Amino acid sequence: MFTIRVNGRALKHIIKGTKNYEIRLKRGVFNNITYDMPIKLFNGEISTIKKISNIIEADTLDELFSIIDYSMATPYFSDKSEAIKHIHNFYSKNSIKIKKFIALNLV
Numbered sequence: 001m002f003t004i005r006v007n008g009r010a011l012k013h014i015i016k017g018t019k020n021y022e023i024r025l026k027r028g029v030f031n032n033i034t035y036d037m038p039i040k041l042f043n044g045e046i047s048t049i050k051k052i053s054n055i056i057e058a059d060t061l062d063e064l065f066s067i068i069d070y071s072m073a074t075p076y077f078s079d080k081s082e083a084i085k086h087i088h089n090f091y092s093k094n095s096i097k098i099k100k101f102i103a104l105n106l107v
Contacts, residue, residue: 001049002033003040011043013075014050014106021073021103023064023087025095026057030102039106054105061087064101073103 006014006022013019022041024030033039037052058064061084065073074083088096 001038001040002029003042006041006043008043008046009076011041011046011048014041015046015048018075019073020107021056021068021105023061023073023101023103025091026100026102027095033102033104039104041106050106052104053107056103056105057100058103059100061101064103068103 004022010019010022014022033052033055035052035055038049039052040047040049042048056064056067058067062080065080065083070077070080070083074086077083077086091099
């Protein structure tokens with residue numbers, strides 16, 4: 001089973017159902033993700049198992065958030081620009097320029 005570590009706050013929202021998308025750069029293991037793939041998301045001792053029902057790909061987060069509502073991926077931010085800034089904190093500027101973003105729809 002594919003397993004990824006996620007932020008504790010994000011995991012709580014995934015479990016509650018208020019976060020339906022996990023956003024990642026399309027690189028490494030995220031190049032091999034497929035539809036209907038089971039995925040274990042964890043942080044410390046807390047975990048949940050979901051299925052990837054859709055994968056949305058975009059060149060930028062702004063483009064991605066024009067396809068899905070930012071609040072479905074980052075329910076703890078009050079606007080799209082805050083959400084984009086938060087996600088950019090996890091990646092280098094160079095990675096953001098040369099890689100695509102993917103949104104994994106979790107059900």
